[in-house]
Amino acid sequence: MSNLESLALYLMVSNHFMDERFIDGNDLKENIINHLPRLKKFAFNIHSRTFFLNEIYLPSNADIRNTFINFKDNQIVCSVDYSRREKVGQCHIYSLPYTILFYNNITNNFPGGLFKSVRQISLCDEHPFEHEFFIQIAEAFPYLKKLRLTNTQSQQHKHSQSSKDTKKKEYPIIKYSHLTELDLFLVHNDYIEQFLDLTKTYLSKNLKLSVEYKSLRLVTDNFTRETTRMNCSKINNIQFYDRISTIPEHFQMYFPRMKYRSLLSYFDINYSSR
Template structure:
């Protein structure tokens, strides 16, 4: 059946997808049997029609050795490693030399089976080799599926020795703000679309503003062809939040050809007894000139942590994660989001989780950080007894994490009178909230959802082997 699907999809798209996507977004190679059959029987018949290849690293060399692809213009390589890339595209010059000037669109995801330092070096080396090898590249999407900071591209304080006069679209995850500066110093002088996700900027905002004014803006002035920009960053500050005025002054006004600006900016402010703090309404009013872009803003202050948070983003939301959601979350529809984290110093009530499920219909991973007990827990029980209580459904949820959470939230998800979850859930939780939420592993209303768990990680390493019967589908407690 899988073999027939591959051929059928190719007939209508000229795109050959020779890999397997799992439900949790992990890419695997096809079996050796299918690869051998493709290489010996199918590829010799259709090679001339192949315009787009999607390959997993393990089968990459076999596919390229089978036949030539004279009309191939796009190549997607998943779980790629530096050694295999060099062997195929640098050492094997006779085999792949034509593709260096033939490939115009390239998607790369990096394999992560190395230690952190080796992985960081691999990513940097791969990026440099790719830009230097593919001389006619117009589109490059260079990223990783995982969220480790080590898997962001880092120039390690040295500008990379690369240059391209053909690259017009670049999508990349960067580790630090300076890495963005290195890539915007005229080495990609035809860039029209630049989508960058900077892992973290942890310096005073006054310094960042100076860099915007003294470095970023002049660099963007050189990039007169820039038409689309996507900016996803997290900032830490001692001064002010990033708002519409800052974006207008530093980005919108200097780029006269910019017609599409997507952004997702979360700035964290250290309060330090500041006398005047902007409200969400004041932040939102700074976007009155953004007439062609719908902007959402959300401002919260956390007195216990002495911090504030301002999250501004263009809508519709295109990222796969939405982090640090609070009770101020206004709702909406976020079909792209698969991972959500929650944090607040005020309790999350049942209605909040109902809004969450409606806003993120394809949610897979949820992390809850909140030590405040629910205020209206008894009202929930009363409403349930009176049949005015909605059971929340998370049909796609596969991972549930409680790093720092009151037992009320563990109960919220394990009690089947409150929440319905699917099978094969991975639960990460501390022992005491779990024990309390399940009434020492004897509660009837949490037994069904606990039976749906396939993986249980007790974060404080306490063994609960004697309660195996309460978690019948967890293989190892």
């Protein structure tokens, strides 16, 4: 190993309650770099997560970034987040260029950038995701195929391009030209509307959607709402997180790409209760 000249390191680490530390530049220098005297190229992507009981000192982005001051010829990105409700912190450090196919646990503190290699992401936060955040996500991941979202907080700045209130700020429609899977897991209904309302988002065809049936029915106004009809017509595969017994007959018209004959087995529908 002492003759190693190139190293790519990818780690996900979860610490226990007794270790309230993130992996940072000091760890990489002391445990790796100092033991590899011939190392010329070092690429890394490390996501560390830890519980914390002491809130007096919580390392910031600047604190973590300062541990990389002496790194040579490397652009380093640091992103630190804390959930005081769950007493959990996470730190994502990586070198550029970013070459991995996924980018997980993105919060409102996402540092931005352009990630052409990424095909799969997950978004989660205990603070609301607003429309501007989703604009940033679409621009940062232009070839995104799979997106999973977890957020139970209502959006604070709702909008509609079809609103008659001319004083409201107009937002660009967000385009996900390559998206094939959309998983809306444990989300407030605002985010289902965010993705299905054509005045906010443009989705590609042949999309797989994972969502709760009761939430989908509410957002689409029992599968009659016009502003969500276009994006719903592009969905050809749905996975419901909750169990359902019946669906309205006009469901097929709202999701024309779904094969109606397969609904009985796919959705576990009990037609005898109709």
